[in-house]
Amino acid sequence: MSSLRISEIFGPTIQGEGILIGEPTVFVRAGGCDYRCSWCDTPHAVDSEHRSSWTPMTTFDIWDEIQRLSDGQPLTVSLSGGNPAIQDFGPLIALGRAQGYRFACETQGSIARGWFNVLDTLVLSPKPPSSGERPDWEAFDACLRAGANAGRTILKIVIFDDEDYNWAKTVQARFPGLPLFLQPGNPEIDPAQPVDLPAMADRLRLLTERAMRDGWFSVRILPQLHVFIWGNQRGV
Ligand SMILES: C[S@@+](CC[C@H](N)C(=O)[O-])C[C@H]1O[C@@H](n2cnc3c(N)ncnc32)[C@H](O)[C@@H]1O
Ligand SMILES: Nc1nc2[nH]cc(C(=O)O)c2c(=O)[nH]1
Ligand code: SF4
Numbered sequence: 001m002s003s004l005r006i007s008e009i010f011g012p013t014i015q016g017e018g019i020l021i022g023e024p025t026v027f028v029r030a031g032g033c034d035y036r037c038s039w040c041d042t043p044h045a046v047d048s049e050h051r052s053s054w055t056p057m058t059t060f061d062i063w064d065e066i067q068r069l070s071d072g073q074p075l076t077v078s079l080s081g082g083n084p085a086i087q088d089f090g091p092l093i094a095l096g097r098a099q100g101y102r103f104a105c106e107t108q109g110s111i112a113r114g115w116f117n118v119l120d121t122l123v124l125s126p127k128p129p130s131s132g133e134r135p136d137w138e139a140f141d142a143c144l145r146a147g148a149n150a151g152r153t154i155l156k157i158v159i160f161d162d163e164d165y166n167w168a169k170t171v172q173a174r175f176p177g178l179p180l181f182l183q184p185g186n187p188e189i190d191p192a193q194p195v196d197l198p199a200m201a202d203r204l205r206l207l208t209e210r211a212m213r214d215g216w217f218s219v220r221i222l223p224q225l226h227v228f229i230w231g232n233q234r235g236v
């Protein structure tokens with residue numbers, strides 16, 4: 001059986017972002033990404049200099065680890081990365097769902113996969129201008145089509161500045177049927193440094209006040225809850 005490149009598997013913890021915030025979750029972090037966002041908070045799953053730390057695992061190896069971490073109790077498994085859509089997680093999802101586990105996937109929407117259709121939650125997180133990346137909207141549309149039968153699809157956009165904020169409005173206008181979550185960007189991504197909690201609360205406050213002042217009521221605005229709790233620690 002072919003193997004997948006896995007950066008880390010951890011949990012159970014609570015989902016810190018987006019529509020599943022607070023949900024007990026085991027994370028499977030795939031190694032490798034087709035993007036290089038300037039502010040990426042998981043470079044250890046992206047940059048090729050960390051490639052040697054990614055473990056080749058079969059679907060059964062990953063499934064064993066999920067079961068061990070969850071003590072065999074079905075919960076939500078979140079596929080993240082890097083870009084999990086580079087690899088074939090279809091067999092893992094089939095195996096887990098047959099045992100009552102639920103699956104979410106976080107991806108930037110650059111690569112479409114047939115297995116998006118069997119997810120419970122597909123989180124598409126198109127990258128705003130501050131990232132230095134530019135979404136390919138044809139590829140993004142292909143992701144939406146690939147996930148047409150997923151339980152639900154939502155958009156999550158990271159906001160660092162005014163340009164990102166205005167861009168997020170244009171994305172919502174393009175996809176009016178999709179729930180949109182905004183998340184303030186975290187500029188402090190060094191796991192060795194403590195996060196400045198008041199500064200983080202300030203960014204959340206400023207984004208919230210701006211959206212409310214604008215009468216932008218068709219969004220949800222959330223912090224990265226795990227960063228509030230554990231800072232930039234890995235594996236939480
Ligand atoms: C690390 S990415 C992995 C999944 C996929 N590559 C993606 O970007 O959607 C998971 C989520 O973290 C967000 N993220 C990454 N770096 C961040 C930062 N510095 N501040 C806030 N959110 C960040 C991404 O935008 C994405 O929504
Ligand atoms: N608790 C927790 N929630 C998360 N939501 C998205 C994460 C990610 O890095 O993909 C993440 C993570 O690493 N930990
Ligand atoms: S797409 Fe996601 S994992 Fe890849 S560099 Fe950007 S934030 Fe990091």
Ligand SMILES: [Mg+2]
Pocket residue numbers: 041042
């Ligand atoms: Mg993260």
